[in-house]
Amino acid sequence: MTNTFKRPVAPVKIKQLHADAVIPRYARAFDAGFDLVAVEDVIILPGETAKIPTGLAFALPDGYELQVRPRSGISAKSKLRISNAPGTVDAGYRGEVCVLIDNIRTPSGESGKTCMDVSDKPVEVDREVDRHAYLIRKGDRIAQGVLAIVPIADFEVVEELDETERGAGGFGSSGVQ
Template sequence: MTITINKRLEAPVKIKRLHADAVIPKYARAFDAGFDLVAVEDVIIRPGETAKIPTGLAFALPEGYELQVRPRSGISAKSKLRISNAPGTVDAGYRGEICILMDNIRQVAGEDGQRCLDVNDKEVEAGCEVDRHAYLVRKGDRIAQGVLAVVPIAVFEEVDELDETERGTGGFGSSGVQ
């Protein structure tokens, strides 16, 4: 059996620059699912804090789609920075600026100085007094990725009983760990 795949599905997405330095997203490689979202200003994230990092962009997504905001694996592997609500959902009806909620999950604090860490966990000049375990997300850093996804609309039907399945009501951990 041969399966022929003609072409990637395309959807028109309108983008508005809200900041002169905003970077229009692009896919790094031909078969990538996600496109890069880039910080439009410097943001310091102290240990245990969450920061909202602006991208300087607003999107008009087609009806029936969402934009999923996901972590970049390199940042997650190299640092203690995490996307707070990953994957975050941007609804098709939203027209405001896309911002990335990022956590510094490092719990060590209290060592102030002029240096902190970058998104690659390398020590850098902060330009101000800051905890050395803080992260400096710099303007121009690729901080997250966006994935466009089709979203079916649920049609809810209230019933008195649900059909039986092998799993039944087995929830958290019901299939074991090995």
């Protein structure tokens, strides 16, 4: 990739574990993330979580992580959500990167051979499913990956922490409006 914008470049090795695995690329020059693509068809029933394989394994440089994040189009158009967003792929992991996706719809109680795709459009499938099921198709862009620098913490146990304006105020401490 040509780095015409003076952004840092980290060498990332990729192994194709499946013949149809799509090598990631940045769609536009200023994009932070690259697409991760499903390598097989998966039906996700209402209330179910599915592990969607990408067919890729990564060797990240020491000091980096690969964050697996939602694609905004899928989140806006469907009831599919990445389970552990952002998911972290550690630099030491060498297995297949998969994306955990939740179908947050509740069962409709109606079944047939039609469900929804990632654009929330009806699609025919080869088996009976709840109509609130989703089909992830082989070749669908299901998530985005973002390479991030990860500093290592140097933990120090102390008796007291410094005071701040917020203090120990937690959830909702700044109000809702």
